[in-house]
Amino acid sequence: MTIPLSGKDVASKIEEKFPGSVVESSQDNLVVKGNFLLDAARFLRDTEGLDLDFLNFVTAVDYYDHFEVVYWLSSLEHNHSLTIKARCYDRENPVLPSVVGLWQGADLQEREIFDLFGIKFEDHPNMKRIFLWEGFAGHPLRKDFI
């Protein structure tokens, strides 16, 4: 069985390395600040014992007052998994750093989030719409779209 890592334990490790980076944590997941996302992600991938080298999926959820971007990571070596989240409070121009440099698998998925939620990922090599055409008004998966 894939063992879900405790968000609390991992959060304390991240907090130790990057003070002030964790917003909140629970047994199931942890939320980091957007500007610490890349540091935290690199830490999770490269730290011995964590080795979260496989990004299962990235997606976003619209909670009206903020967007939550969800990263589901796992380690093929240790067979454990972790959910890490980051929030964007700016609805007009939401921005987060791209993790494509760490996990190339995020490439098309971040484009999908940009297309359907309008969240921009900084330093993504090809940040443009993926399913809908250029000039399509709005981002359909936002709760206020219809």
Place this chain on the structure above:
Amino acid sequence: MAVRTEPFVLNMGPVHPSTHGVFRMRATLDGEVVIDIEPVFGYLHRGIEKLAEQRTYTGITPLTDRLDYISSMSNNLAYCLAVEKLAGIKVPERAEYIRVIMAELQRIAALLIAVGAFLNDCGAYFTPFLYMFRERERIVDLFEMVSGQRLTYNYMRAGGVSQDLPEEFMPALRKFMDMMPRFMDEYDRLLMQNEILIARAKGVGILTGEQAINCSVSGPVLRASGVNWDIRKADPYSIYDRFDFDIPTQATGDCYDRYRQRVEEMRQSLRIIRQAMEQLPSGPVRAELPQLIRPPTGEAYARIEAPKGELGFYLVSDNSIAPYRCHIRPPSLINLTALRDMVRGWKVADLIIIFGSIDITVGEIDR
């Protein structure tokens, strides 16, 4: 005198026999060599994730049929597992076994299409494809018996399956199980050592294990690159921990390995079905549930090893009768991440078979 040359952009698709649906590739070529490609999606985008937010949990199952429409049973299973995880539903024993039988039959049917279409791309035009369709037809007949449908089965429900197996199902399945190994040997004789297949596919489009992991590739493509990772073993869902089967892997990760990988996986699926048939208990096939499922607030991610790779549903519930968010993790889309690195430097004719060896369904990419 030096001849002036410049790169040339070639549009393949959206309607092209080798693109397996409405999918477009913008290939930049230097003569016949591929320098770069850009996949263009969206021709089949129906907004299933958005539609799901307006439907009840039970009403979403038919939508999942339309994702990877050649493996609807697997999609049903992944979605139902996610709802069951979210709402804490327990599935009766018999239903679990029926689900495994269906999921593995579906895997064989989908891999037959994958292999047949790949051989089509290699230039064995439609002869192997029709052989594979002959066997797939029998599986589709079995599915028709249980669900009344031949493509979009909508058979599984949260808490079990829609109805018990009809009387004529088990004899027909037994007949199929007797025949299938013979057919598989026939494919091996025809194709495994086929000179043209080896010349076209061996050493072409190599994807290394590290690259595959970095690109989040899953399923047969990942295992063909030598990574022993199958969710049925690594994170057993349903009752897969009760069966004895192996995870085949290949060494180099070229097109030929991906082809071989799929053929070997079919044999393992037959092993699982045989065991499930022997152990199949009697009893109810569906848990007693209210008409409208109202899971507690929270989120759940359930994943299965679908024929194409890791298929998962990430559901967020706000304690209403419809999911607040339903995200689908599509193996077809994510496996394409690696395509660009795999085809660079190869010829246009190789581009076709490298793309074919990944095996995608556009319904799942665009959703």
